[in-house]
Amino acid sequence: MVMDKNVNDIIISASVTQIPPSLLTQLKPGGKLVLALGLAVMKQELLLVKKDKKNKLSIDSIFYVQFLPLLNNTLYAPVEAVN
Numbered sequence: 001m002v003m004d005k006n007v008n009d010i011i012i013s014a015s016v017t018q019i020p021p022s023l024l025t026q027l028k029p030g031g032k033l034v035l036a037l038g039l040a041v042m043k044q045e046l047l048l049v050k051k052d053k054k055n056k057l058s059i060d061s062i063f064y065v066q067f068l069p070l071l072n073n074t075l076y077a078p079v080e081a082v083n
Contacts, residue, residue: 007031014070015044029053040069 006028012020012035019037027033031051038044046062 010034012036012070013067015040015067016070019047019049024049024051024057027051029055036065036067 005026007026008028008031010023010027010031010033012023012033015036015038017037017039019033019035023033027049029051030053033047033049033051035047035049036044037047043064043066046065048060048062050058050060052058
């Protein structure tokens with residue numbers, strides 16, 4: 001399946017320590033990116049990143065969350081969390 005490189009909306013369902021530049025590049029003008037930003041051992045900030053029609057980015061904090069981290073494109077679950 002071939003996917004369009006540019007997308008309207010993206011959600012990352014794991015925490016990240018920085019906003020991935022590659023996803024910002026793939027976001028179409030008028031698009032939105034939702035992600036949990038922060039370290040895995042602490043609360044993270046759920047952010048809404050918007051790209052306007054002129055490719056200008058704005059970032060709004062929604063609230064604090066606790067997501068599992070995304071490591072090397074693999075979701076990591078601590079052993080005690082699965083038992």
